[in-house]
Amino acid sequence: MLREGEVRIPSGCAISGIMNKKGEVFSGHDIIQSIALMHDRSNGLGGGFAAYGIYPDFPDHYAFHLFYESAEAKEKTETYLNMLFHIAESGKIPTRRVPSVKNAPLAWRYFAKPKPDALFEDESEDELVVRAVMYINAHFSGSFVVSSGKNMGAFKGVGYPEEMGEYFRLEEYKGYIWTAHGRFPTNTPGWWGGAHPFTLLDWSIVHNGEISSYGANRRFLEMFGYKLTMQTDTEAITYAFDLLLRKQNIPLDIAIATLAAPFWRDIERMSLEKQTLYKAVRTVYGNLLLNGPFSIILGSNKGIVALNDRLKLRSLVAATQADVLYIASEESAIREICPEPEKIWAPRGGEPVIGLFEEGGIQK
Amino acid sequence: MTISMSTPDFLIERDRDRCIKCQVCVRQCANEAHFWDEEEQKVKANDALCVDCHRCVTYCPTHALTIRKYPLEFRENANWTASTIKAIYRQAETGGILLTGMGNDRPYPIFWDHLLLNASQVTNPSIDPLREPMELKTFLGRKPDQLKVEDGRLVEEIPPQLELEVPIMFSAMSYGSISLNAIKSLAAAAERVGIMYNTGEGGLHKDLYKYGKNTIVQVASGRFGVHPEYLQAGAAIEIKIGQGAKPGIGGHLPGEKVGLEVSQTRMIPEGTDAISPAPHHDIYSIEDLSQLIYSLKEATQYQKPVSVKIAAVHNIAAIASGIARAGADIIAIDGFRGGTGAAPLRTRDNVGIPIELALAAVDSRLREEGIRNQVSLVVGGSIRNSADVVKAIALGADAVYIATAALISLGCHLCQKCNTGKCNWGIATQNPQLVKRLNPEIGAERAANLIMAWEHEIKELLGGMGINAVESLRGNRLMLRGVGLSDRELNILGVLPAGE
Ligand code: SF4
Numbered sequence: 128m129l130r131e132g133e134v135r136i137p138s139g140c141a142i143s144g145i146m147n148k149k150g151e152v153f154s155g156h157d158i159i160q161s162i163a164l165m166h167d168r169s170n171g172l173g174g175g176f177a178a179y180g181i182y183p184d185f186p187d188h189y190a191f192h193l194f195y196e197s198a199e200a201k202e203k204t205e206t207y208l209n210m211l212f213h214i215a216e217s218g219k220i221p222t223r224r225v226p227s228v229k230n231a232p233l234a235w236r237y238f239a240k241p242k243p244d245a246l247f248e249d250e251s252e253d254e255l256v257v258r259a260v261m262y263i264n265a266h267f268s269g270s271f272v273v274s275s276g277k278n279m280g281a282f283k284g285v286g287y288p289e290e291m292g293e294y295f296r297l298e299e300y301k302g303y304i305w306t307a308h309g310r311f312p313t314n315t316p317g318w319w320g321g322a323h324p325f326t327l328l329d330w331s332i333v334h335n336g337e338i339s340s341y342g343a344n345r346r347f348l349e350m351f352g353y354k355l356t357m358q359t360d361t362e363a364i365t366y367a368f369d370l371l372l373r374k375q376n377i378p379l380d381i382a383i384a385t386l387a388a389p390f391w392r393d394i395e396r397m398s399l400e401k402q403t404l405y406k407a408v409r410t411v412y413g414n415l416l417l418n419g420p421f422s423i424i425l426g427s428n429k430g431i432v433a434l435n436d437r438l439k440l441r442s443l444v445a446a447t448q449a450d451v452l453y454i455a456s457e458e459s460a461i462r463e464i465c466p467e468p469e470k471i472w473a474p475r476g477g478e479p480v481i482g483l484f485e486e487g488g489i490q491k
Numbered sequence: 492m493t494i495s496m497s498t499p500d501f502l503i504e505r506d507r508d509r510c511i512k513c514q515v516c517v518r519q520c521a522n523e524a525h526f527w528d529e530e531e532q533k534v535k536a537n538d539a540l541c542v543d544c545h546r547c548v549t550y551c552p553t554h555a556l557t558i559r560k561y562p563l564e565f566r567e568n569a570n571w572t573a574s575t576i577k578a579i580y581r582q583a584e585t586g587g588i589l590l591t592g593m594g595n596d597r598p599y600p601i602f603w604d605h606l607l608l609n610a611s612q613v614t615n616p617s618i619d620p621l622r623e624p625m626e627l628k629t630f631l632g633r634k635p636d637q638l639k640v641e642d643g644r645l646v647e648e649i650p651p652q653l654e655l656e657v658p659i660m661f662s663a664m665s666y667g668s669i670s671l672n673a674i675k676s677l678a679a680a681a682e683r684v685g686i687m688y689n690t691g692e693g694g695l696h697k698d699l700y701k702y703g704k705n706t707i708v709q710v711a712s713g714r715f716g717v718h719p720e721y722l723q724a725g726a727a728i729e730i731k732i733g734q735g736a737k738p739g740i741g742g743h744l745p746g747e748k749v750g751l752e753v754s755q756t757r758m759i760p761e762g763t764d765a766i767s768p769a770p771h772h773d774i775y776s777i778e779d780l781s782q783l784i785y786s787l788k789e790a791t792q793y794q795k796p797v798s799v800k801i802a803a804v805h806n807i808a809a810i811a812s813g814i815a816r817a818g819a820d821i822i823a824i825d826g827f828r829g830g831t832g833a834a835p836l837r838t839r840d841n842v843g844i845p846i847e848l849a850l851a852a853v854d855s856r857l858r859e860e861g862i863r864n865q866v867s868l869v870v871g872g873s874i875r876n877s878a879d880v881v882k883a884i885a886l887g888a889d890a891v892y893i894a895t896a897a898l899i900s901l902g903c904h905l906c907q908k909c910n911t912g913k914c915n916w917g918i919a920t921q922n923p924q925l926v927k928r929l930n931p932e933i934g935a936e937r938a939a940n941l942i943m944a945w946e947h948e949i950k951e952l953l954g955g956m957g958i959n960a961v962e963s964l965r966g967n968r969l970m971l972r973g974v975g976l977s978d979r980e981l982n983i984l985g986v987l988p989a990g991e
């Protein structure tokens with residue numbers, strides 16, 4: 128049977144996210160409880176988490192999480208990594224035995240800094256990391272980069288998300304942002320790399336939906352050098368954000384207006400200056416528009432952004448309580464861990480919920 | 492003179508019980524296939540002159556007429572078909588090149604009919620275009636790799652774009668090859684539905700300047716009617732290198748068709764032949780093309796996108812890539828089924844490649860080179876219906892050109908005799924008696940209706956796929972599956988076989 132990456136597998140899902148906007152860290156316990164409540168939105172074929180702020184001892188190192196299916200894959204990949212990076216520390220990612228979790232690959236992590244002479248001319252450290260991630264995923268069979276950002280990590284695999292939380296001992300980590308994903312793929316993805324979140328540098332995406340624009344998005348991204356090896360929407364969305372926000376320095380609100388573009392009828396009602404801008408956005412980035420149902424939570428070390436497709440074809444609820452922003456596919460998943468939030472609302476289609484540390488506030 | 496061996500292609504059947512001898516058919520047939528026999532007091536017909544245009548059939552008040560294929564059969568022969576034999580008789584009589592009109596009618600594979608579209612089921616909802624917005628707005632022109640935005644403002648303007656409400660345009664048809672009323676119909680229809688029509692190489696008649704914002708003005712090898720005001724008049728400029736029906740050869744508008752108005756519009760003496768050379772005499776290479784592109788941009792202060800139209804030929808991907816690098820904002824590719832007002836039969840039927848393959852190859856190549864967003868791709872020849880439009884966009888086109896379909900909407904019956912100038916429907920003719928048969932207001936309404944009907948159908952198909960903006964279909968080959976195609980063809984088209 129073909130595994131994910133070789134085929135495209137539609138999925139339904141549950142997502143959940145918690146962020147402390149003051150940057151105070153808290154354990155993985157809450158996020159596991161929240162995503163576990165939506166057990167029925169997953170089918171045991173994929174679950175995962177992204178956590179930010181979990182590696183305070185190595186805040187400036189790229190934390191590589193890797194899956195290996197064989198000792199040979201590990202050896203080859205490590206030779207490659209050592210060629211490009213100074214590795215400050217590496218080791219097995221701690222796990223515990225969970226009876227239902229089977230066929231787990233070897234999960235290894237590295238805290239790494241690029242070697243200056245490994246950089247191409249004009250290449251930034253981030254770009255080198257992206258290059259390395261693309262190279263490993265495309266060329267080393269049996270190796271898969273799970274995450275590659277600073278002071279963050281992704282933990283995922285085949286199983287229910289709460290099983291993955293237990294397996295990776297997430298209650299032992301403390302972070303200021305946690306996002307989680309429970310997957311309901313129509314087919315078995317066949318391997319752990321296919322689970323979500325999908326990440327690149329410190330971007331992580333958890334996503335519920337099936338975007339019908341995937342083929343168009345993919346081919347646009349490929350022109351900018353991205354190699355889409357997973358064939359998943361989540362991968363495409365992650366790269367879209369990476370292209371717009373990191374590579375092209377597009378402001379966040381414009382990046383959002385690219386992926387969930389306002390309708391022409393709404394653009395017509397904008398001021399002339401805004402019209403020109405949004406028209407240009409849709410003209411130049413039309414191929415990045417995400418069409419079809421989706422709700423996503425984008426995580427990064429700056430904060431989180433939750434977004435629905437412009438027709439709101441997938442559920443998404445947000446809430447705030449003191450310094451904490453909650454986002455989930457279902458209200459119950461928020462009330463499970465925060466029974467009486469100060470504010471709870473369902474964001475409209477195409478209207479982002481943005482939580483940033485710097486601004487210190489939560490914008491609706 | 493020896494006897495002609497040519498036999499009629501069509502048989503005119505008149506039901507004598509129905510015929511009331513009104514002679515409408517006599518007056519309607521410009522080919523003079525019907526005539527009034529004074530002696531016998533009857534309407535009679537000369538079958539040999541009939542081109543099967545249905546004009547008389549449509550206008551006969553008593554439905555007395557039927558046109559059929561002439562029943563005379565040659566002895567069966569899979570190799571020497573009737574059309575092959577007849578062509579030889581004709582050439583033996585005349586010693587000339589065989590001429591024809593409209594597009595290639597040979598039974599080559601039609602790849603559109605081997606591509607099937609996707610629809611949403613369960614995992615992702617379809618969208619009802621009657622309830623939700625369904626956006627077809629399309630921009631043609633060079634797109635930068637990225638926008639520069641500061642403080643919520645666009646700090647660098649993007650290059651000029653053509654804005655289309657529907658990703659369909661009327662393809663180039665010159666004044667001369669078609670009538671002024673036909674052009675007026677298309678121009679007014681384009682204005683009504685928010686798309687473009689194209690002047691072809693015949694210049695711009697003074698009555699048409701008012702449709703400027705819906706006009707693409709063409710610059711072809713003959714440079715007919717090209718002057719500064721003309722270049723400024725349109726929304727975009729198109730350099731015509733070639734056309735699908737006759738790649739590699741020029742054009743010839745015979746002097747009989749160059750009446751006063753045509754002569755003024757084309758800026759040539761009345762009654763002279765208008766000859767478009769095969770190549771532009773200032774373009775013998777890609778650098779030369781680049782010079783012309785930039786001359787035209789200079790002449791219009793970089794305010795208008797410049798398109799380059801080429802015929803789909805074997806090495807199309809490399810040629811298109813060169814054209815993109817030469818500075819074109821739009822590349823229009825015309826497939827080997829594209830129509831024409833007149834072309835040598837052998838060229839029309841044997842030169843060039845199908846647009847589906849050309850489009851797929853060009854889109855893929857431009858993406859591999861990372862320059863796909865620098866140009867818009869427009870394809871034509873032949874787009875027959877809204878499903879073809881959707882498939883073309885999924886393969887990678889930004890928009891399509893239609894010409895044959897547009898003429899059919901005006902009444903063309905595809906008799907393929909455009910070159911004779913005797914078009915009974917007032918389209919491909921300069922004969923004033925025939926031209927006035929086409930009322931430009933009615934024509935405009937019919938052509939606009941066609942676009943609106945296709946627009947509805949495209950929205951319906953998009954909604955079914957769970958897509959509500961056409962940009963999400965563009966290049967989205969996952970929405971296509973092939974049936975009955977070889978691996979190699981699937982590969983070139985970049986689509987999976989049905990079932991995979
Ligand atoms: S050429 Fe047209 S109008 Fe004339 S007889 Fe034939 S079908 Fe009728």
Ligand code: SF4
Pocket residue numbers: 505509510511512513514515516517534550551552553554555556
């Ligand atoms: S138009 Fe019809 S009814 Fe009139 S003369 Fe011709 S065949 Fe007879």
